[in-house]
Amino acid sequence: MFEIVLILIAPLVGGLMHGSQRVIRARMQNRQGPPLLQPFYDMYKLMDKRAFIVHPYHTILGILHFLTLWLVVALIILGTNLLYVIFLHLLATVFIVLAGFSVKSVFSHLGANRELLSLLAYEPIFIFLATGFYLFFGTYDISVIRENSTAIMTLPLLFIAFLLTIPLKLKLSPFDACEAHQEIVGGVEVEYSGVYFEFLYMAKWLEYIFVFSLLTLFAGDSILFAIALVAVVFLVANIVDNSTARVNIQETVKFLLIWGFGLSILNIIGLSFV
Amino acid sequence: MFDLKKYRKKSPWILHYNAGSCNGCDIEILASLAPKYDLERFGVLNTGNPKQSDVFLVTGPVTFRSRERLVELYTQMPSPKVVIAVGSCTCSGGVFRDMYNVEDGIDNYIPVDVYVPGCASSPELIIDGVVKALEILEQKSKEIELPKKLFGTIKEEEGVLNLREMALSVAQKSEQINAQKSEQNEN
Numbered sequence: 001m002f003e004i005v006l007i008l009i010a011p012l013v014g015g016l017m018h019g020s021q022r023v024i025r026a027r028m029q030n031r032q033g034p035p036l037l038q039p040f041y042d043m044y045k046l047m048d049k050r051a052f053i054v055h056p057y058h059t060i061l062g063i064l065h066f067l068t069l070w071l072v073v074a075l076i077i078l079g080t081n082l083l084y085v086i087f088l089h090l091l092a093t094v095f096i097v098l099a100g101f102s103v104k105s106v107f108s109h110l111g112a113n114r115e116l117l118s119l120l121a122y123e124p125i126f127i128f129l130a131t132g133f134y135l136f137f138g139t140y141d142i143s144v145i146r147e148n149s150t151a152i153m154t155l156p157l158l159f160i161a162f163l164l165t166i167p168l169k170l171k172l173s174p175f176d177a178c179e180a181h182q183e184i185v186g187g188v189e190v191e192y193s194g195v196y197f198e199f200l201y202m203a204k205w206l207e208y209i210f211v212f213s214l215l216t217l218f219a220g221d222s223i224l225f226a227i228a229l230v231a232v233v234f235l236v237a238n239i240v241d242n243s244t245a246r247v248n249i250q251e252t253v254k255f256l257l258i259w260g261f262g263l264s265i266l267n268i269i270g271l272s273f274v
Numbered sequence: 275m276f277d278l279k280k281y282r283k284k285s286p287w288i289l290h291y292n293a294g295s296c297n298g299c300d301i302e303i304l305a306s307l308a309p310k311y312d313l314e315r316f317g318v319l320n321t322g323n324p325k326q327s328d329v330f331l332v333t334g335p336v337t338f339r340s341r342e343r344l345v346e347l348y349t350q351m352p353s354p355k356v357v358i359a360v361g362s363c364t365c366s367g368g369v370f371r372d373m374y375n376v377e378d379g380i381d382n383y384i385p386v387d388v389y390v391p392g393c394a395s396s397p398e399l400i401i402d403g404v405v406k407a408l409e410i411l412e413q414k415s416k417e418i419e420l421p422k423k424l425f426g427t428i429k430e431e432e433g434v435l436n437l438r439e440m441a442l443s444v445a446q447k448s449e450q451i452n453a454q455k456s457e458q459n460e461n
Contacts, residue, residue, distance in 0.1 A: 022314075026312075026314065026315075029309045030309060031310075031312040031314070031315070032315040033313060033314060034316075034317050035284075035313060035317070038284075038285065038317050039287040041281050041284040041317055042285040042317070043288075044278050044281035044285075045278075045281045045282050045284070046326075047278055047284040048279065048281065048282060048416075049328075049352050049353075049354070049416075050352040050353050050354075050416055050418075051352065052350075052352060080416055098369055101325055129446040136357070174405055181321070181322060182320075182322050185322050185323045186321075186322075186323055186326075189323075189326075190323055190325070191325065192325070192326070193325035193326055193352050195326075196358045197326055228389075266304070
């Protein structure tokens with residue numbers, strides 16, 4: 001019962017995180033910033049707008065992206081297999097890439113291309129993450145990982161590699177080249193409008209929940225440690241977002257494939273000696 | 275059910291277009307969005323995407339080349355929407371009024387809701403204009419508003435805008451204008 005409530009309110013919690021992120025970013029720049037509930041005001045406004053549809057398939061793919069992400073979050077909360085979660089998340093990204101390529105807009109194609117390249121950068125790290133948990137706990141089950149004590153002392157390099165993917169997943173600087181609002185006008189979301197853009201906007205909130213719930217797996221059974229981990233990483237991600245400029249997509253992929261991939265492989269090899 | 279209309283005021287997303295301005299007003303617009311004047315505290319975002327924006331901030335006296343893009347961007351914005359003319363040039367043509375390459379203000383082409391004076395307008399004036407425009411946005415209905423020139427009529431089939439036919443009529447019209455100009459030159 002408790003889990004079902006958590007699944008239902010997951011997008012709302014994500015919205016609150018997005019709102020607080022905008023407030024924190026504003027306070028870091030010494031300005032007032034929007035109210036905490038700003039993402040919800042945006043949501044109501046988008047529901048009230050007229051919507052342009054390029055073609056129905058494009059719109060349906062956007063909605064499917066949101067629904068699949070919600071399913072991913074639900075599976076994490078229910079504590080199922082970690083590999084299922086990661087590959088379903090891949091499916092959600094594939095939906096949005098297909099949507100990007102299904103319209104004629106150049107910016108949409110560019111955004112979808114960059115989305116694919118960033119997939120190339122972060123997906124190996126996610127799979128190594130699952131492998132690392134499997135080697136340590138002997139199972140892919142998230143519920144088992146949650147019941148045991150923390151694995152962060154055994155998987156420190158994998159933890160760092162996972163931290164490197166967070167700006168890429170949350171579309172924060174320096175790795176926000178696949179969205180790049182003023183450069184390619186939001187990438188894949190360029191042709192969405194009105195209530196259909198709302199689904200992509202809420203998918204962004206669910207992305208927050210997905211990333212931070214994967215992060216809490218490192219905390220194991222300690223809830224206090226999990227909260228502290230999420231708070232610290234959230235703050236650090238915002239500081240990095242505020243203090244760095246955007247790097248281009250080639251640099252992003254190169255950096256993640258060298259450092260993220262390298263660190264996770266080192267950790268996996270190291271585990272076999274333990 | 276609660277009223278969705280009041281949330282329009284709380285999250286206006288801005289589209290900024292430079293219709294041949296000298297960049298003076300554009301710098302002031304960027305200044306009002308930047309940390310010092312902080313338009314984001316009203317929920318304003320600078321989207322750069324006409325399909326997701328509510329407020330159309332235009333600068334510049336509308337040069338001959340930019341008018342088609344101006345109307346194109348205006349029709350790509352879903353209703354309800356408001357238009358703010360920022361700067362003297364945009365309101366009336368300003369110092370460029372009656373020049374051969376200038377169309378004397380955007381209200382010849384699209385309906386304007388708020389005029390912000392000044393050369394260049396100060397960030398305080400722009401913020402004042404945006405806040406005024408939000409009051410107008412709250413009153414507006416979801417009816418499609420017609421641009422005044424170029425497209426003639428909006429072509430809508432089953433609730434979907436037919437942009438292609440509208441753009442074709444623009445091309446025909448600009449061909450006519452070019453033909454007239456070349457005739458005048460020959461005479």
